[in-house]
Amino acid sequence: MKKDNFEIFRVEKEDIKTLEEVAEFYEYTYGQEPWEDELERDYLLDYFRNFIDENIFLAYRKEDRVVAMALLIPVSSYRSKYLRIEDICVDSKFQNQNIGSSFLDAIDEYFDSDIYDVIVLNTIRNFPSHHFYDKNGFTLVESSITMYREKK
Secondary structure, eight states: OEETTEEEEEOOTTOHHHHHHHHHHHHHHHTSTTTOOOOOHHHHHHHHHHHHHHSEEEEEEETTEEEEEEEEEEEEOSSOEEEEEEEEEEOGGGTTSSHHHHHHHHHHHHSOTTSOSEEEEOOOTTSHHHHHHHHTTOOOOTTOOOOOOOOO
16 A cells, blocks of 8 residues: 555565565664664564564555564454554654654554554653654553563
């Protein structure tokens, strides 16, 4: 689906070129502040390929370059259907150009209206991403907390 020189598309396992391109900017972007993660390219590629098996991997291309990606998990519950953003990343060279906001709008347009009612996600309080989601109409769920339990 194309709009304003951008194209949103689903990434498949066989699309090695796109997977490599995304892994490159993902590794670079998350290697910078505030994350400063040390990521391994082979691990990233395996992570992306395994994610595709059960979920949705979307990419956002401007002309001939992928500038953003999203890993989405469709979830059906008793009362609603929602998309969970597991990960979303805009190439750091293209941040602060409204591309992330445009990408979120394109995700809405990409799916039929009966696929999901809302998009949910977790982020870190007061990180730049927190402010980005506020700016793009996400609402903080005051009654919600995130918890985890390590495997015994």
